[in-house]
Amino acid sequence: MSIRATIALGAAACLAILAVPAAAQDRIDGTYRDSGGYVEITVAPCGSARCGTISRIIRNKPGEPDRDVHNDDPSLRDRPILGIRLLSNLRWDDGAWRGSVYNPEDGNTYRTEVRRRADGSLEVKGCVTLFCRTRVWPRS
Template identity: 75%
Template sequence: MGLNRTAIIAAAAPLALLAPPAAAQRSIDGTYIDSGGYVEITVGPCGTSRCGTITRIIRHKSGESDRDVHNDDPALRDRPILGLRLLTGLTWDDGAWRGRVYNPEDGNTYRTEVRPAANGALEVKGCVAIICRTRLWPAAT
């Protein structure tokens, strides 16, 4: 003796109410200060995704130039840090903004997950394979 379709749907409906809701997309647009307090990064729309660009140099790191001197590509080592795009291709996926993050301190680009954090900050996680490092970028004031 089998259950009819209506009975199956009626029995499953209460279970659907217990399922956790999908994480709502949260905006990350805004202006932040990198975790070292050296640059200001503005995050906003870039076509169909989000990106983050250095929009102000707050202070220079001792011994560092205002150029992208650590870039793996020698042709890019003379480009200015100001205007450099650090976050690229960020799209909402499974509870986080996912894309790429460029680190001018080592010239490498990493897989990233970005999320809003407490007090208007931005949590930026960069990963190589299974090794990840998370930084907190406070909101610019």
């Protein structure tokens, strides 16, 4: 094999290795339903990261208003649930998207890891210190 062929083969192998993480990063973009089936969340680029925003209310949660009433910040408690950013600053790191997740049910923001499952759904894990809770958001 010539030196040129060896270099070309090596360059192609490097590009193939680098392309795998890039492809994995793009696979979470899309629309999902929360685990209760109450809202749709659209995951899309936001700057150099990914974010997930409530893009549609499918049905109202029993006993809950359509406002962010549990937010720790009193000035945000009157904002509509529609349009709230649940996933923020997701960046690809070591096999998962890592950032933060806002939970309007308790008004808190948690560290998160987001992974795409084989069936196309998202596995969203929110953590405080050592305690984590995982939810699965099916594709909408």
